[in-house]
Amino acid sequence: MQIDQRNLIIAIALSLAIVLGFEFFYNMPRLERDRALRAERAASQTTSETITPAPGIPVTGATAPKAGAPAAAPKNRSPAAVMAGQPRVRIDAPDVQGSILLVSGRIDDLQLVTYRETIDPKSPAITLLSPQGTANPYFAEFGWVAGAPEMTVPGPDTLWTADRTTLTPATPVTLSWENGQGLRFELRYAIDANFMFQITQRVINKGDAPVQVHPYGLAARSGTPQTQGYYILHEGPIGVFDGRLKEPSYEDLRKAKRIDQTSTGGWIGITDKYWLVALVPDQKRSATMRFNHAFVGGEDRYQVDYLDPPATVAPGASTEVANRLFAGAKEVRLLDNYAETLGIERFDLAVDFGWFYFLTKPIFLVLDYFYRQIGNFGLAILLLTVLIKLLFFPLANKSYRAMSKMKLLQPEMEKLRERFGEDRQRLSQEMMALYKRQGANPLAGCLPVVIQIPVFFALYKVLFITIEMRHAPFYGWIQDLSVADPTSLFNLFGLLPFAVPAFLHIGAWPIIMGVTMFLQQKMNPQPPDPIQAKMFLAMPFIFTFILASFPAGLVIYWAWNNLLSILQQWVIMRQTAAHQAAK
Secondary structure, three states, rough: HHHHHHHHHHHHHHHHHHHHHHHHHHHEEEEEHHHHHHHHHHHHHHOOOOOOOOOOOOOOOOOOOOOOOOOOOOOOHHHHHHOOOOOOOEOOOOOOOEEEEOOOOOEEEEEEEEEEEOOOOOOOOOEEOOOOOOOOOOOEEEEEOEEEEEEEOOOOOOOEEOOEEEEOOOOEEEEEEEEEEEEEEEEEEEOOOOOOEEEEEEEOOOOOEEEEEEEEEEEEEEOOOOOOOOOOOOOOOEEEEEEEEHHHHHHHHHOEEEEEEEEEEEEEEOOOOOEEEEEEEOOOOEEEEEEEEEOOEEEEEEEEEEEEEEEEEOOOEEEEEEEEEEEEEEOOHHHHHHHHOOOOOOOHHHHOOOOOOHHHHHHHHHHHHHHHOOOOHHHHHHHHHHHHHOHHHHHHHHHHHHHHHHHHHHHHHHHHHHHHHHHHHHHHHHHHHHHHHHHHOOOOOHHHHHHHHHHHHHHHHHHHHHHOOOOOOOOOOOOOOOOOOOOOOOOOOOOOOOOOOOOOOOOHHHHHHHHHHHHHHHOOOOOOHHHHHHHHHHHHHHHHHHHOOOOHHHHHHHHHHHHHHHHHHHHHHHHHHHHHHHO
């Protein structure tokens, strides 16, 4: 009896640990970070607005305006108002549209035209990069650091000349500028059919003396973005250096101010949940890469940059280096393709597969394969569940057979309790003897739960972090598998015309999951203790309430898994009962 009770308590504890642990590790850290961020921003209002740039590379927005310079343009204007009248080169590619500002040569206007803000196909496209003067400027810039103080190099105020008006996958654009000292600088922008730019930085020396330059690239972002705040998801500065992933948070960078890395190959960038802006230096050259932070005008400024080794250009000669910029959606197969074809080391780690990478990525790849065959991620989840059931069939089969034996032993166990109820030690000995004679395992009921924990977590991770799941529909009212079931029992699933508070959003699929969990419990051996029995009976209701806020795809997986388990257990119970009757 004591072992049976312990078995039940272990199963309940493991089950609760799955869901309550998520709440503990996700929501509490998010609230703490929000409070810390508000306090730090309040303190930053008294912080000096001048900062020291990283050696050689300007920290954008950190320098004071020159005497006589025009007043700064008003902030928080619309992109259209900011860009009106500015000289620009248009970007027109299948997956992105936008423009390059000819004053500075920045890529500061970029929309991801294949992704929308909501599931409505008419909603605005995702805006990734925005120019200075808007609410949250975000842009990439490429240039050179002079090897000598007297050398003039292009800067933020440089007006470039473009050889054409539109950048497309078939038509690269070259920007050029001469410094009046015999040097010609060129930025050649090319883009593929997706999200990868190639920037070739070229210097032509028409003078009579050698010069030295350091090519650089940077991506700068103003304001601390609103993050999801979940423990399992990294948002913020990110990079791979000599094969090692580094993920300082925005808070880490605000404290450190600057983090330097030296690497041959690798990449550095800023990631959101689904979007990434990453600088990819020449993978065969050693570069100094940096994460930077500053307070400018009471506002957070984050910058990632790289500085290439110095290049010496002889008179009458030229030098060039080709680096890349990724600005787009973190599509797993696309990142894998770039890693393979361009040799970008561990580029797929831009997607936060986490510590269980060996499990989460294979699960995603299987889901993605099924999706490509049948065209629906919901059906792909159902097929994945069947596959997992088949893989663990021998183990689960053994567990269910043991549980069936335990249920058949209930009458004999009741007799033992009646005989030895007052002698706990003797009762335990007799119970163990009974289990041994019948080949029953009182701990077998824990095994299905233990098996399900890593799969549950990995699938949750995949549904939460991969953009492929974003806005992926199932059937009926489930139009986005990555968010919670939008219906609620408390307004009769939308039949009553009033909004339901978030904590009462208990949708149809969570209820289906709860019902299947209840049915599965009724098939299992019931605990003899009345209090434990009531706790056991309450579990489906608790899980229904908690999982109501989880992604619908995860709830569908759990409900379908329960149904398959019920079917499997029912067949095994019939076989076991028939076998016992034949004895």
